[in-house]
């Protein structure tokens with residue numbers, strides 16, 4: 644009896660936690676594989692082994708991808724410093740917005756929305772899929788596509804350093820994704836990039 648009450652309380656705790664913002668851990672800004680090794684090992688992977696990503700790894704990944712490395716500027720360049728790109732994270736339990744300034748995951752929706760990502764053979768076993776979203780009030784779609792390339796490459800290099808798998812995905816269900824991410828008309832999904840484990 645005592646055990647089942649404890650299990651229920653634990654389940655309730657897990658469910659409540661899933662429907663809340665997640666404070667990311669401060670990114671680790673030292674170490675990693677040497678730069679030339681990382682460039683040499685950069686490649687696309689599409690087959691992942693299902694495994695949860697530790698919070699520290701996710702924190703580092705998001706910071707590398709599009710975090711702030713100076714008070715008002717980021718790890719990736721943007722034309723005229725417009726900073727038009729923001730990231731959303733789709734994982735097994737829900738969808739979050741990466742608030743880069745606060746280095747925080749803001750809860751958007753609870754549930755499994757991986758179907759909206761398309762290419763289920765790739766998406767289903769990835770630990771997370773990062774969705775790159777442009778604010779087209781801040782820049783043109785052409786600039787946003789270039790900016791996404793920088794974010795994508797940072798993710799590729801991080802993956803090579805951490806021995807994770809990743810692949811840039813230009814093929815995704817744009818309408819479905821826009822709906823589940825609750826995007827406004829000025830926001831457009833540019834690229835999707837899963838990251839996951841190879842073993």
Ligand SMILES: Cc1cc2nc3c(=O)[nH]c(=O)nc-3n(C[C@H](O)[C@H](O)[C@H](O)COP(=O)(O)O)c2cc1C
Nearest residue numbers: 685686687688689762765810811812813814815834
């Ligand atoms: C803009 C862009 C869109 C891409 N879209 C997809 C995609 O939808 N699905 C996929 O499996 N790979 C996609 N890729 C990955 C490429 O197929 C891959 O980079 C290419 O085959 C070279 O392999 P490599 O990354 O291992 O060097 C995309 C890559 C880029 C840069």
